[in-house]
Amino acid sequence: MPETIEELVKQAIAAAQEAGVLPEFVVEDAGVERPADTSHGEWTSTVALRSARLARMAPPKIAAAIVEYLPASDEIEKVEIAGPGFINFYLNTAAHNEIFAEARAEGPDFGRSDIGHGEKVQVEFISANPTGPLHVGHGRWAAIGDSLCNVLDFAGYDVQREYYINDHGSQMDVFGESVAQRYLQLVEVMEKFVLDAQGAVDYLIQDRENYIEDEDDSHPETHPYMDAFNEALGGNSYGGDYIIKIAKHFYEVDGDKWVDVDESVRAPEFRERAYQRQLAAIKETCDSVRCHFDNWKSERAFYVEDENGESPISRTFKMMEDKGLLYRTDDGALWLRTTDFGDDKDRVVVKSNGEYTYFASDVAYTWDKLTEYDYEINILGADHHGYIKRVQAAAAALGFPGKYEVLLGQFVNLLRNGEPVRMSKRRGTMVSFDELIEEAGPDATRYTLISRSSNQTIDFDIEAVRRQDSSNPVYYVQYAHARICSILRRAAGVTYEEAEKMGMEAVAQKAIGEDPNLSLLTNPAEAELARTMSKFTDLIAGCARDRAPFRITHYVQELASNFHRFYNECQILPSENNPVDPELTRARLAVCDAVRINLEVALKLIGVSAPHKMYRNEEPQEA
DSSP, X not given: OHHHHHHHHHHHHHHHHHTTSSOOOOOSOOOEEOOSSGGGXXXXXXXXXXXXXXXXXXXXXXXXXXXXXXXXOTTEEEEEEETTTEEEEEEXXXXXXXXXXXXXXXXXXXXXXXXXXXXXXEEEOOOOOTTSOOBHHHHHHHHHHHHHHHHHHHTTOEEEEEEEEOOOSHHHHHHHHHHHHHHHHHHHHHHHHTOOHHHHHHHHHHHHHTOOOOTTSOOSSOOHHHHHHHHHTTTOOOOSHHHHHHHHHHHHHHTTTTTTSOHHHHHHHHHHHHHHHHHHHHHHHHHHTTOOOSEEEEGGGGGOOOXXXXXXXXXXXXXXXXXXXXXXXXXXXXXXXXXXXXXXXXXEEEOTTSOBOHHHHHHHHHHHHHTTOSEEEEEEEGGGXXXXXXXXXXXXXXTOTTOEEEEEEXXXXXXXXXXXXXXXXXXXXXXXXHHHXXXXXXXXXXXXXXXXXTTSOEEEEHHHHHOOSTTSHHHHHHHHHHHHHHHHHHHHTOOHHHHHHHOHHHHHHHHHOSOOOGGGOOSHHHHHHHHHHTTHHHHHHHHHHHTOTTHHHHHHHHHHHHHHHHHHHSOOSOOSSSOOOHHHHHHHHHHHHHHHHHHHHHHHHTTOOOOSSEEETTEEEOO
């Protein structure tokens, strides 16, 4: 419709200019948009205000000329001039309701657009160190990143999802050593107390849990195994339960074979195997919330040398040195001239001892990404704020100014019935993302984590998102979808099991038949549903443009609310006490089916399921 109105306005201007009512000027954009107040019509054009300077006429006079020469249209009921020169368009009932037919015709592609024009965009998100389980903050990056990728893809971008594995550096050594020390303790506890492996795990976990730190970080009690663990690693260790459980896996596979092996042999084995196991656990967590990556990029790969003794990182720095982007200081350190590209200071990329800095990997990684993709989006926690300018400067130095974008995500306050849930990653007692998913479920978890802008903190109340009533947004929206499926099943005369075999499209077709008469839909609740659904394509395009997938949760709540109003105000299926004209029933069933499709498409974009039947207390509940 906006394209239709755009063309009508341009034709009217051309006709008015030919008649001499308007002077010659070129209109590139008629400014067709939705008015904030729906009483001002479905669409408005600001072309008269935009053209006032070119035409050297008052906007109301330009608007009057356009309306006078506007071609007739079967879809437009009336046109009015308002305010300083707005041209408001009111659609007739048939045109207004056409959105229902459009949704049913397009099905899973309803709302799809091509604003991205195939631009290649890589989105990197989560990228947590493979030294421990994902925490709730990582879960938010998973929800935001995956949803954004879905939206970008739906809006016509060529999207790649990437997880950057930080598997290079001293933290990996500490991780492997932590597992090795726990393995040695596990074997010792088994022998000392005559326990099996699980019994020894329970003993060590209890020992860790009892290792209480007071406000001054002192240790009022002595717990021998935790003390010994910290002492062996100089206090630099990973101390959570998961370390003990990984150590148990080593014992189950190899027994006590590593107890008397020299540390120089044991250390790399524990490092590599523990790393692979933890990486597999991270992938499993992502899969559990429908977050899938196209590529898992290893940081180590940048340091692997070829037959000529060159690595991707050395080649990157050779290129930068040739371009004069690097310089050395008296101590031999190598610096990148990031201040030439907007950074507040230059950055060290090679230390005076010849070691690459962490930032050096980032530079090589940025070069690797931007030579393959048109644009890079990186989602980071708010604590990485100081990191942005330096990497953007590095991207500009590499020849890609403005091609590197960072979305900062604020953190998650985890609550239970309004009370904060204590978390401490240092003590190993944090609530992991896995635990949150297990308690709240993948749908409620993803929906809640995506429900606000990434730059806003989220209060995630576990008990609130588990409620099965209208106070819980995800339940409320899913219930609307399930209710529609129930209505269509009843209209088609099929059971839930039959419907699942047929598919809801076939069920809807059986219930509605061919060519329902949508002009019969004149109730204000029907009009409001049409108005809401007609915003969807523009909404998704805006979500892609502004990197704001959270708006979809607001949209589906509005759509569900409007549907429930429609359901309460408009008799859909005939009853003994309230017969309905069969043609009106078919039209209203078409409305139901269109809303079902819209809800399913929108929920899929944010990784949330659209159930055909709701469950309460493990029992199926007909909506």
